[in-house]
Amino acid sequence: MKFVVQALGLTRGGGKELAISLFSRLTSYKRHRFIFLVPDLPEYRCLGGSNSKVIVWQKPAGLWARDFQLNHTLNAVCAKWDCNALLCMANFAPRKPACNTVLLLQNAYLAYREPAAERHLTMRERLTVAYGRRAYRRLSPRVRLVAQTDVMKQRLLESYGFGPRRVEVIPNSCSFPRSSAPRHPPHSKRPFVFLCLGWYYVHKNLEILPQALRRLRTYTSMPVECRITISPDQHPRARRFLQELERESMAGVIVNNGPVQRSELARIYDSADALLLPTLLESFSRTYLEAMHFGLPILTSDRDFARHICQDAALYFDPLDADSVARSMVRIMEDGELRASLARNGKRLITKSPTWDEIAAQFVGVLEQVAGSPRERV
Numbered sequence: 001m002k003f004v005v006q007a008l009g010l011t012r013g014g015g016k017e018l019a020i021s022l023f024s025r026l027t028s029y030k031r032h033r034f035i036f037l038v039p040d041l042p043e044y045r046c047l048g049g050s051n052s053k054v055i056v057w058q059k060p061a062g063l064w065a066r067d068f069q070l071n072h073t074l075n076a077v078c079a080k081w082d083c084n085a086l087l088c089m090a091n092f093a094p095r096k097p098a099c100n101t102v103l104l105l106q107n108a109y110l111a112y113r114e115p116a117a118e119r120h121l122t123m124r125e126r127l128t129v130a131y132g133r134r135a136y137r138r139l140s141p142r143v144r145l146v147a148q149t150d151v152m153k154q155r156l157l158e159s160y161g162f163g164p165r166r167v168e169v170i171p172n173s174c175s176f177p178r179s180s181a182p183r184h185p186p187h188s189k190r191p192f193v194f195l196c197l198g199w200y201y202v203h204k205n206l207e208i209l210p211q212a213l214r215r216l217r218t219y220t221s222m223p224v225e226c227r228i229t230i231s232p233d234q235h236p237r238a239r240r241f242l243q244e245l246e247r248e249s250m251a252g253v254i255v256n257n258g259p260v261q262r263s264e265l266a267r268i269y270d271s272a273d274a275l276l277l278p279t280l281l282e283s284f285s286r287t288y289l290e291a292m293h294f295g296l297p298i299l300t301s302d303r304d305f306a307r308h309i310c311q312d313a314a315l316y317f318d319p320l321d322a323d324s325v326a327r328s329m330v331r332i333m334e335d336g337e338l339r340a341s342l343a344r345n346g347k348r349l350i351t352k353s354p355t356w357d358e359i360a361a362q363f364v365g366v367l368e369q370v371a372g373s374p375r376e377r378v
Helices: 013-026 063-080 123-137 150-160 208-216 236-247 262-270 286-293 304-313 322-334 336-352 356-371
Strands: 002-006 033-038 052-056 085-088 101-104 143-147 167-169 192-196 224-228 254-256 274-277 298-301 314-317
Touching: 002 063, 013 033, 013 286, 013 356, 033 063, 063 123, 085 356, 101 356, 123 150, 143 150, 143 356, 150 167, 150 304, 208 224, 208 254, 208 322, 236 254, 262 286, 274 286, 286 298, 286 304, 286 336, 298 304, 298 322, 304 314, 304 336, 314 322, 314 336, 322 336
Parallel strands: 002 033, 002 085, 033 052, 085 101, 101 143, 143 167, 192 224, 192 274, 224 254, 274 298, 298 314
Antiparallel strands: none
């Protein structure tokens, strides 16, 4: 069979890592041919194999141009290559797809209604979310959905009334080897280091960090450092956030390491004592699994997506309450046995996560199913 795989828009973070990890395994399925439509990044260019072709697409700047590319140009590509099925990796599918389609949901805004996470969206982001929600309400019957967790599947069913058989669950995973070096306990003569790893997005809720760290001083005198990994050009609010940290004299307490390349991840995780994620929305977040892999205890939001993935490997707090965040930080800093227990639980969970070969097999299985379905429905 012949499959077109559209990954335009997956240019950074977890989305890009997911696509690269998956595509590298799909090329082992010699009984099929894959046409990858990818952004102009060197990581994608080297993914071709004897049964695949990599086509670099330029991402249009305007929303209307992107709509035209999705709903017209993509269908033309599918017709040109006479594909059996289309896999869309980035939240959106053509309104009238030329062939049966599998659509991976990664944008949690399309399944959640979280006012606090929507409050500071830019107008462009609001339009994208509104477009997506409208598109999902009118999704073609030729499209089958893939969610990354059972929680996200249930959210989709409740939000749009899809039948359960229309939404598959295929999890994400960690791309590091299963084993790692043992961690050493925090050194008493240096600050306790919290790592808040990720790109700046509104839903990451980074603004709670300075509030929580100010509250922290009322609970402990232990030195502490919170490391973030953003740059001012990632979002209109990112520059403002960094400027506010400077005005509030948070230097030395909140340290911005800037964006982290994949080759630097092991060093960044190994230099931290705990992962801190006050996020309000996630469709998955590989950061949780990476922290488990590197033996870090996790502090994160008391939300369904976090509890589903982290289970007993995390300490949970109210992400909208700075005092709740601060008290959780103190518990982790002062309780060595709690840190060790969370880390052990994380190691146990990560051994149960699927391999990328298993994930690729699930995607191929779904593509084969929809390719063999009647043209009018999936």
